[in-house]
Amino acid sequence: MLLETSPIIFDCPQNVKDAPGHVLKMSAKRYCTLESAGNTNGLTLLFAHCVGSHKEQWEPIIERIFKLRHAQVHEAWSFDWQTHGESGVLNRDLLATSPSRVYGVSAFEWTDAIAAFVRSPRMQGKRMVAIGHSAGAATMVLTMRDTPLASLPYAALILVEPTVITRDMFYLTIDDRIPTMEFVVAATSARRERWRSRAEARAWMARRVPWDTWDARALHMLSRYGLADAPGGGVVLKCAREQEALSYPDVEPHFAAAAELGRVSRAVPVHLVWGHDGLVPEVAQDALRDGSEGRTAASVTRVDGGHMVVQENPDAVADAICAVLDTLRAHRGSKL
Template sequence: MHLQITPVVFECSPNARDAPGRVLKMTAKRYWTYESASNDEGFSLLFAHCIGSHKEQWEPIIEQTFQLQQGKARHQRVREAWSFDWQSHGDAAVLNRELLETSRADGISAYEWAEAISTFVRSPRMQGRRIVGVGHSAGAGAMIMSVKAIPIPKIPFLAFLLVEPTMATPELFYRTMADTTPSIEAATMMRRDRWRSRAEAAAWLQRRGPHKRWDARVLELFINHGLASTPSGDVSLKCDRRQEAHAFPDVHPHFDAVVELGRIGRAVPVHLVWASQSELIPKVMQEALCDASEGRRFASITRLEGGHLLVQESPTRVAHALSSALDAVGVRAAIPAERSRL
């Protein structure tokens, strides 16, 4: 299947920290076909990536999901897909470089990304669309937080698919993960971020974790879209490693996302995907997020083979999980978490 790809740039809401007339931008890509775009019964899928990633990393999943749904009933097919860059990541980081180096040198909170996604979802462009939100890691929290200010009857999403969401209550986070955050920040700051060419970058990344475990298609997309040419002729990460490092201690959006899950869980089906060997999210955090006694109920819970970076390592498995979630949209009774497939 050959997808049409339309790049789009959105201006975000003004922020008091920025100079008058200067606002951050969010970059996105729309994926569609001439046939799918005419199907007003189909799904509009929205994708939000993890820290250190970019919108194009979803492309193998997007393409395969179009294919998996293609022969099904019109209301189960994909009409279009939108993938967004966090304002400090990917092409958005290039457009926002001056602000990121001056008034935003301490990072862009996931709150602002969630707000930008929310503005897009509520825009005339999305009116009447059958929207499903898909997020990975921090992107899962941003997708959930995008509906925080929307009353439940007016939430425009039909469902969510959350892949390895980094959400936790403050008490559990500080008991299980807080001690690891400084080491993740330090490792990010020390990571190599510049190469003489894309070919050198590819050869270097292929030999080292976590990139050596990535699907070949995803790694190629990272080389082509996660790196930018510099005036000196070499290539560097589009997402400055300082901006990436600042994203890890920004934990309050993850806390608020847990509360938001409890608010919307009975009204909007939320499908959850865990990695069987997650090196980031302890099992106790996974189990706590799925605690139905706290009001958090999930339409399905699936565990896929792989590590925390499932989107990068196992895009085919994630696409099949998304396909199953789309097939379930419209089913009145959600599957209780305790009966879901683990």
């Protein structure tokens, strides 16, 4: 099945910390097939990636979903965080001369951009399913902030290895979390980010953590779409390592997302997908479906893989998403 892709550039909302006229861009890509384009009653799937990734990492999953559930899906959209993927390239000059150079671009700002996209005329009348991985999961939850329960835009929410966590739970497990975070930030800041060619970069990554556990298609997507031609020759990561490192300590959006789940999960079905060997402790996983806090889960699925299960086992993640889409079939064609 041949996927048709259409890239667009979306102007992000002005952020209060930035100077007038400082408007970042968000790169997005639409996926459909010749058949699905005419299926306007089908679902529109929205995808948000994890820290250090890019929108095309979802492509193996999107391809499998269209193959297995082509009659249920109208289109899919995937978004690059303002510092990641093609967005990072588009915003490079602004990021180098704005407060974002020091503070990064928070997941709150990515939330605002995706929420503005969801409210845009392009999405009017669409029946949407929001899907996020890790920090992208928190981002998708937060796109519902300030929206009345009767007007929530999604038919379902699918969170893959979400790092959404309550403030209390974060500080309860802080002794384990802070050393891990400090290690990841230090390793990211010192990581190699330039190679002579995409082929060299792919071969180098294939022998090293974390890429050595990835599905070959995910590694191909990284070498094809996660790298940009560098001045003077060679290739460089589209997401500057300094910007990626700034994203990890940005924990407030994860706290806010946990609170938001308590508000919206009774109105929109929330489906959780975990890797068997993921990053999030079981006690934190359980907290995301703690009914006493208002958080409920319509389903919980476990698949083989770790925290990077989107890259490690894309077929299993796609199958888990398809199972959720099956629960929406009876409502196909209804208007939200």
